[in-house]
Structure formats: structure tokens, C-alpha cells
Amino acid sequence: MTLLRVKRLCLDAMLLGVAMMLSYLEAILPLSAIIPLPGAKLGLANICVTICFFTVSPFDALLVSVMRVFLMALLFGNFSSFVFAITGALLAYLGLWIGKLARRWVSYYGISMLSAALHNLGQCIAGAFVLGSTAIFSYLPLLLVFSLVFGFINGAIITPVAKLRLFKNG
Amino acid sequence: MIKGIKAGDILIAGLIILIALAMLFCFFSDKGQDGNMLVVSCNGAKESYPLDIDRVLTYQNNGYTLKAEIKEGRAQVIYCNCPDRVCMHSGAVSRVGQTIVCLPCKVTLRIVGEEERYDFIAG
Numbered sequence: 001m002t003l004l005r006v007k008r009l010c011l012d013a014m015l016l017g018v019a020m021m022l023s024y025l026e027a028i029l030p031l032s033a034i035i036p037l038p039g040a041k042l043g044l045a046n047i048c049v050t051i052c053f054f055t056v057s058p059f060d061a062l063l064v065s066v067m068r069v070f071l072m073a074l075l076f077g078n079f080s081s082f083v084f085a086i087t088g089a090l091l092a093y094l095g096l097w098i099g100k101l102a103r104r105w106v107s108y109y110g111i112s113m114l115s116a117a118l119h120n121l122g123q124c125i126a127g128a129f130v131l132g133s134t135a136i137f138s139y140l141p142l143l144l145v146f147s148l149v150f151g152f153i154n155g156a157i158i159t160p161v162a163k164l165r166l167f168k169n170g
Numbered sequence: 171m172i173k174g175i176k177a178g179d180i181l182i183a184g185l186i187i188l189i190a191l192a193m194l195f196c197f198f199s200d201k202g203q204d205g206n207m208l209v210v211s212c213n214g215a216k217e218s219y220p221l222d223i224d225r226v227l228t229y230q231n232n233g234y235t236l237k238a239e240i241k242e243g244r245a246q247v248i249y250c251n252c253p254d255r256v257c258m259h260s261g262a263v264s265r266v267g268q269t270i271v272c273l274p275c276k277v278t279l280r281i282v283g284e285e286e287r288y289d290f291i292a293g
Contacts, residue, residue, distance in 0.1 A: 080232075080273070080274075080276075084273075102178055105176055105177055105178030105181075106176055106178035106179055106182065107174050107175055107176045107178075107179055108174075109174070109175055109179045110175075110176065110178050110179030110180075110181075110182040110183070113179070113182055113183055113186065114182050114186075117186045127271070127273065130273070130276060131211065131213075131214070131271070131273070131276050131277075131278055132211065132213065132214025132215075132276075133211040133214065133216070133278050135209075135211060135269045135271060135278040135280045136269075136271050136278065137193075137197075138197050138267060138268075138269040138280075139269070139271065140190075140193055141190040141191070141193040141194040141197070142190075144186050144187075144189065144190040144193075145187070145190055147186070148183055148186055148187070159174055
């Protein structure tokens with residue numbers, strides 16, 4: 001049992017580290033110059049959270065997700081970027097739960113797309129609060145289309161990685 | 171087909187596309203029409219400017235400066251010192267429903283048509 005706990009801690013820490021690296025990679029990619037949409041991101045960090053959710057446990061995934069957002073905001077962001085990221089991350093987490101409950105009918109592709117779409121919805125809600133204006137919702141349709149594309153790409157990455165079964169009994 | 175895709179995945183993708191299309195239809199049903207007012211929301215406070223009078227608007231908020239220009243019926247962010255510059259990359263807007271948002275500055279610019287009236291008109 002002790003071994004199991006240590007392994008779980010190590011896996012969580014490793015996934016958190018990878019998630020932070022991917023977030024950083026995303027931040028330095030000049031994606032916003034190609035796609036002029038606020039919040040259009042690859043969502044690579046969600047790969048780690050999804051893998052954690054389905055191979056370690058949902059609780060660990062929540063920890064990894066919240067810790068990543070908190071640490072990234074602490075290192076590179078400010079309060080308003082934290083609000084955006086945390087709302088998006090929590091809604092994406094909700095998407096993972098929906099995916100888990102409907103696991104029989106959906107694969108990682110669907111789960112990833114759903115969670116990306118919910119992430120964008122969360123960002124728009126946070127944006128409406130921060131800006132005090134609902135104008136930002138006019139970006140949502142396009143963001144949803146991008147979430148499908150990026151969600152699909154993430155699904156294609158998650159599928160083989162999840163098969164590795166990182167968390168196989170001790 | 172890609173291996174491993176299930177029926178639910180297609181359902182999810184279809185639903186998201188449907189929602190996106192429905193939202194597009196709601197927001198831009200009168201798109202194509204040229205708007206005649208620019209509504210600027212800065213930190214929640216709204217101001218309207220007619221598009222037929224050329225002018226440069228300067229906003230300072232949240233530690234950033236944003237300059238928007240109204241010229242020949244089009245509005246554009248010409249200068250902003252925010253980190254991502256999404257607002258500048260958005261280009262010029264002129265049609266009803268088109269929007270430019272600068273998140274770091276907390277400024278939104280939105281084109282509206284004749285029927286949308288706001289409480290007061292500044293300038």
C-alpha cells in the first residue's frame with residue numbers, strides 16, 4: 001500500500017510537471033498572431049489532466065489541474081488570468097466527469113472535444129464577468145469550432161498514451 | 171475512419187457544431203449590414219460613437235493603453251501595449267455584430283446597427 005501511495009504521488013507530480021511545461025510551451029507559441037481569438041489555445045495541458053483522470057483517479061486529476069493553474073498564475077500570470085484559467089479548468093474537469101459517466105459510448109476523442117468546448121465556455125463566462133460586458137460571447141461560436149479541432153488532436157495524443165497504463169498495480 | 175471513435179464522439183462533435191451554428195445565427199443574423207455605431211465598453215462602462223465621424227479613442231485601463239481608431243466607417247485597434255496583442259491582430263470591424271476584445275485592458279469594441287440604442291452617446 002505504501003508503494004502504491006508513493007507511486008501515485010510521483011505520477012501526480014510528474015503529470016503536473018509535464019502539464020506546466022506544456023502550458024509554458026503554449027504560452028510562448030505565437031498562436032494568437034495566427035488565430036486572432038482570445039483564448040484559442042491548443043489546450044495541451046489538458047492531455048495530462050485527462051490522462052491523470054482516467055489512469056490515476058478523478059480526485060488526483062482535480063488536484064493536478066488546480067495546482068497547474070495556480071502555479072502558472074503565480075509564476076507568469078496575474079489575478080485576471082488566474083480567474084480565466086480556473087473557470088476554464090473547472091468546466092473542463094466537469095467535461096471529464098461527463099465523459100467518465102458516458103464512458104461506454106465515448107472515446108478519448110469525444111471526451112477531449114467536450115472538455116475543450118466546456119473550457120472555452122468557462123473562459124467566455126469568466127470574460128463576461130471580468131469585462132462587465134457580454135460582447136465576448138460573440139467569439140464563442142468560433143472558439144467552439146477550434147475546440148473541436150484541438151480537442152480532436154488532443155484525443156489522438158491521449159489515446160495511445162492512456163494505453164500505456166502508467167498506473168498498473170504498484 | 172479513425173480507429174476507436176465511438177458513436178458518442180460523433181454526437182458530441184455534432185452537438186458542439188450545432189450550438190456554434192445556432193449562436194452564430196443568433197448573433198450575426200443581421201450580419202452583412204454595415205453598422206453605424208461603435209459601442210466601447212471599458213471596465214464595464216459603455217460609450218457609443220457614430221462610425222461616420224473619424225476619430226481616435228484612447229483608453230487607459232488596468233495598466234495598459236489602447237488606442238482605437240474610427241476611420242471611413244470602420245473601427246480598428248491601432249495601438250495596444252497588452253502582452254498578447256489579440257486586439258490589434260483582430261483587424262478592422264465595420265459590420266453589425268463584429269467585436270474586438272482586449273482582455274488585458276478590459277476593453278471591448280462592438281459594432282451595432284440602427285435599432286440598438288444605448289443610454290447615452292458620448293462625444
